[in-house]
Amino acid sequence: MLTRRVIACLDVRNGRVVKGVQFVDIVDAGDPAELARRHAEAGADEIVLLDITATHEGRATLLETVRRAAEQLFIPFTVGGGIRTLQDASAVFEAGADKVSLNSAALQNPELISEIGAEYGAQAVVVAIDARRDAAAQDPVRSARVFTHGGRRDAGLGVIEWAREAAQRGAGEILLTSMDADGTRAGFDCALTAAVSRAVNIPVIASGGAGSVEHFAEVFTSGCADAALAASIFHFGISSARVLKEQLAVQKIPVRLPC
């Protein structure tokens, strides 16, 4: 049976993990390569590395980081942040990424989705959407808007509309982050995730708001998520993806176990 994926996310800046997991016995908690490996060993189904480095020097560091992280990583590995051109994507793939995550670059130049897809396959292109409910609208979920710049700027289009377009242009997956839920630890935006998941025929990865095992159970059932992203949750009582999945399995959610 196809399982629901638990994806470990590393936020990286200038080659160091800025938040995320701190394994008890780890030598260097800030090294993304080591953390990626630890997550894989601890049962994560996939690793996402999101780079928030803006500088040119930082980009070179990123490629080196990706190379080192990918070295002994034999599960899917997605890299996002600052990928604006096919050349940027190629460099990241050559460094060992399996997928790239596109956010604002895809909004500015939607053709980038098909351009990268044509070269590396649709499965290699993840379109990341930062979404915010429109509280003033009659249906705040279906009227949710796409935001950029960390949720500060309205991109001028609807989440469902953009998800559909991204899928039509050949995106392999959608990474949907709820800006409303992000950082709250109060649960994923299940209604929004379900609306997007039903609107497209490609997998939807839920992100933002994870705080408990129950939140994952909810987003995999009522939220219709195909996968869910976990970053800071491992700080708060759930020690690893394996432990999380063991608890999901008790609730009859299909997960990859043993892992």
Add this chain to the structure above:
Amino acid sequence: MVTVVDYKAGNLTSVMKALRFLGAEVCVATQADELERATRIVLPGVGHFAATVRLDRSGMTAAIRGAIARGVPFLGICVGMQWLYAGSTEAPEQPGMGYFTEQVTRFPDGAEDGAEKVPHVGWNQLELLRATPLLKGVESGDFAYFTHAWRADVSQETIVTTQYMGQFSAACQRGNVCGVQFHPEKSGATGLKILRNFLEMAAC
């Protein structure tokens, strides 16, 4: 030495990295003559079936046929497995290598409510039909990572099946020719076992 065929269909890095991690010496072939002395061949593929036209045009299809006839162990991954069949509805004008006679077809369009999506992406379970050396140490119920929208039906060369909108052929083998629909280079310990088994497979 294992020769990885490059026909500009996606990214070879992950496959090569996994083979090297297992201690294999890896080289890349981009033209037919580089396959003449190959002793073990891997054909990856993550793109569109139409990209396999480059194998025909470069003469590599004929070279691979020759290598297979010499008994060289061959492993096709994803589109590389699909290419072993007569063809795929993804690119009806482009024939496959035809080692197996069946056609590769697309999963039916998913349910309206998004319950079953196409492509089939993620970790799914393997059901072993036959114990071949390629599968040494692998058990039914083990997981592998899939990402594909086309698949081959179960037929007599199927050695592993997987369940998604019905059963399909997750791995196939006849003699020295093997194919896997999943990505062993991305399937953790199970995938590495399969690649190691392939590297140890005797020529026949």
